[in-house]
């Protein structure tokens with residue numbers, strides 16, 4: 438599925454008001470739709486940390502189905518084959534990993550190409566709107582692909598059976614597993630130890646900001662096309678949740694992003710390397726198996742080499758501990774304010790687009806050269822001030838300078854600097870994992886109790902896997918102080 442890129446959701450989503458005025462042409466609109474639209478409930482994402490918000494079970498949109506329901510899957514399969522999907526060797530079934538997934542009906546060979554979803558069944562930025570006037574407005578405002586697709590999905594959903602995507606939308610989860618649905622109190626309580634909490638807050642803020650931007654600049658000007666009872670924070674939370682967990686980037690189409698019905702029923706496995714792409718010769722979205730499957734076995738693809746935290750953030754699940762070779766943990770490092778050369782070091786970092794506090798990923802196989810360079814800078818004495826610049830450049834992933842720098846005299850201190858940060862992080866994880874047994878949020882119904890247990894389990898799984906990487910770094914350093922230096926080169 439698509440790389441859920443942070444910059445996609447920043448405030449540059451929409452052109453500035455100034456350029457909007459320049460590009461906005463007058464268009465005429467047909468009056469209230471011929472089709473009756475389905476109004477959606479209204480409520481807002483809470484980023485406040487009050488406990489009442491934690492107790493509140495989020496409202497859901499009135500379309501889609503339960504996340505584990507096969508209710509609408511048969512209708513989806515029939516509609517897809519009537520609309521040009523060739524006969525398939527897989528069917529949608531209930532599965533153990535991922536609730537619903539595609540299961541082999543026949544023997545599937547390693548190296549076999551599957552799916553062949555034609556472009557006519559793919560939802561992309563140029564798809565036709567059931568309300569063409571709404572699509573026209575967004576085009577004039579040059580709305581980028583992600584917010585455009587989010588709006589498109591809501592618009593089509595609201596047209597119910599009149600939309601050509603109605604069978605697809607009915608089979609989508611009404612509430613995707615997504616950190617967008619976690620309240621601020623839940624994020625604070627369950628993900629306090631992990632940097633993923635920051636990423637989730639940032640993402641929720643970006644989604645909220647994007648919706649508010651669209652509302653202010655476009656929806657409020659065309660209320661007959663974008664009525665608030667349909668286009669509101671709750672429906673945007675749903676549509677972004679769907680995009681984060683199902684949108685694919687197709688490398689052979691210049692990285693175009695698209696929703697690919699049917700293909701998006703495939704679940705992720707860390708043990709396979711195969712991914713979705715457009716195949717020019719068969720003119721369809723395909724993937725090539727990298728292992729054989731027997732009838733009854735679930736077929737998997739890879740959503741990309743993502744850490745457990747990234748998988749939780751976009752897809753709402755955490756793989757079983759120790760099964761993800763791409764797992765990593767983000768660690769935050771800071772220059773000491775008491776450092777005699779604090780100002781000079783900070784200036785060198787700033788020159789290369791870095792700041793006094795930086796996050797770096799620590800993997801099971803080692804850590805990036807950039808982190809070692811940052812550690813050298815953090816521990817280097819005033820006598821090495823001439824090297825600050827070189828260290829800061831190597832610590833930045835924006836420069837192409839040599840990153841493989843070594844300073845034998847301060848190597849031990851630099852490694853200790855990294856391990857001290859591991860240690861303080863480990864103690865945060867341990868505190869959370871020990872407390873998780875007795876942890877409680879306001880619970881007033883069985884539904885909330887299930888939710889609480891579910892979120893807690895996800896957080897425990899994430900924190901255990903992140904702590905495991907930190908323990909490994911500590912262990913390797915203690916066993917063989919020079920081993921980690923060679924591991925750094927593996928990344």
Ligand SMILES: C[S@@+](CC[C@H](N)C(=O)[O-])C[C@H]1O[C@@H](n2cnc3c(N)ncnc32)[C@H](O)[C@@H]1O
Pocket residue numbers: 438504534535536537538610613614682683701702703704705706751752753754755
């Ligand atoms: C692209 S959809 C796959 C189809 C999905 N299972 C469905 O029924 O609609 C991605 C979602 O599937 C689930 N999923 C995919 N791979 C999974 C895995 N390895 N473990 C648990 N859930 C998974 C997650 O809920 C994720 O957000």
